[in-house]
Amino acid sequence: MKTLFLAAVFGAATFAQEGPVPGNLANTEIHVLPAQGNVYMLVGAGGNIAVQVGHDGALIVDTQYAQLADKILAAIKKVSDRPLRYIVNTHYHADHIGGNEPLRKAGATIAGGNVAGDLGAAASEGAQIIAHDNVAKRMTAPTGQQAPTPTGAWPTDTFIDDEKKLWFNGEGIEIIHLPNAHTDGDSIVFFRRSDVIATGDLFTTTDYPVIDVAAGGTINGFINGVNRILDLVITVYGQEGGTMIIPGHGRLSDAGDLINYREMITIIRDRVQDMVKKGMTLEQVKAAKPTFDYDPLYGSNPRWTPDMFVEAVYKTLKK
């Protein structure tokens, strides 16, 4: 594990603009949907969870909310009676890491082989939490300062470069960092044999792309990230089948959904870029409604409105 330090105080761990408002979760059910191969999608509140299962145990991508941990564990039990070994966090937002601490505790690390050297004391403390180093930076705090998340929720295994590779349950898993997209710590998880990609919030079917500008997100990084995901996808025919995609929020998808989403983001970026070139102010750009044709699809989230999206696009293009 790497030493964690913080260049600035990030108070944004509650940033969760996507999906339904986390109110009372007592009645939330966790639904299990087979995605493909060894991978399932868990739908509850907060970000979708991907679960990969097999002889070695279970690996999950993201953890929704702590209050749902028992229900998430029960849902994992439906598809695997083996221990939870790995948690991968796609980014630091509260609706994707909220269950880290209780789920980690319920799991068990594989101590030995080529991972033993990395673990130290962590080996006895449950499942490993893997994330890009920038996720860890945003969840922790320098000595003497209040961290935005409890220590038990922190990543135990971070990486600083483009990718971390893992062999688990008989398949290669690529955890690919996509820089400065939704945040500065985004990873997607590609299950190579199952042919499933969990995208985190690089793709949702419910909202405009959420760009957490304060956490290093940018529109062009976002578009590059989506294009990178499309590079990994192989369809059966036309835009359908083949690689399955588990979005950060919304329904199970495949290439066609991501292609439509890429088209939408690119067109809106191009429109705002043109307005920036013409010297228009932010207020003028908002008034010109560059998202007008997509608002009936993506514009109804009061916590991530078309104006907020346009502002994030404008600001990160101006930089």
Next chain:
Amino acid sequence: MLASAQVNLSGVWSSRLDEDFPDRLAGPELGDYGGLPINAADRLRATSWNASLITLPEYQCRVHPSDYAASFADIRMWEDRDRDTQELVAIHIHHFAWATERTIWMDGRPHPPDYALHTAMGFSTGKWDGDILTVTTTHLKEGWARRNGVARSDRATVTEHFIRHGDDLTWVIVVNDPVYFTEPLFRSRDYVFNATGQIAPYPCESVTEIIRPKGQIPHYLPNTNPFLKEYQVNHGIPEQAAMGGAETMYPEYKQKIATMPKPGGAK
């Protein structure tokens, strides 16, 4: 129990391309949105659409969605029946165009939850209204109301009626789109039974036709599409009529067009 009064729809049916012909084999003209119940948001989608989009490899083999597939070529329909009870489990349709196949479930199963995959064919269930097969489709991927850029959203639901009279089949398609339509869109298509009909394969392979910067999407910025006037001028159609909307679906709209000024330069 066998439902009574069912008709058999199995066999190859040949498409009669007489209805809405320009919309079908010839292809619609750019900027012709007349007769479509679209709202202003869909109109902006349509006027932003650049036909070069379909030269991108990932768009080349994009199939016609099930609510549009009836516009082309022949189909084969066949049944799945339970061997023991001979109950009807499903009816299938194979379209020649893009070799797409649909399943219409007849066994009363529910539609999937909202977090399940959407597809170009959607998820369909059917029931008999007397001799008419009525089909309900949900879980559609985004498609089009017309293949010149007029979008139909992935939240649309479709109701279809298959009506057989002897060797004639009328297929009525009603598209409800809460995102982009202000009223349902009705289409009908005619087919004739073809006792010797065969359907050829429809392979499609994407290739790079034009080298472009990675991720570039051809489209027109608002108010810059240079092709919108051509249709209006060539056919003497006022702009308001060409731009569509629910009003333009109805026969009495012809009288209104007659009172509108013709577009500049109209023949």
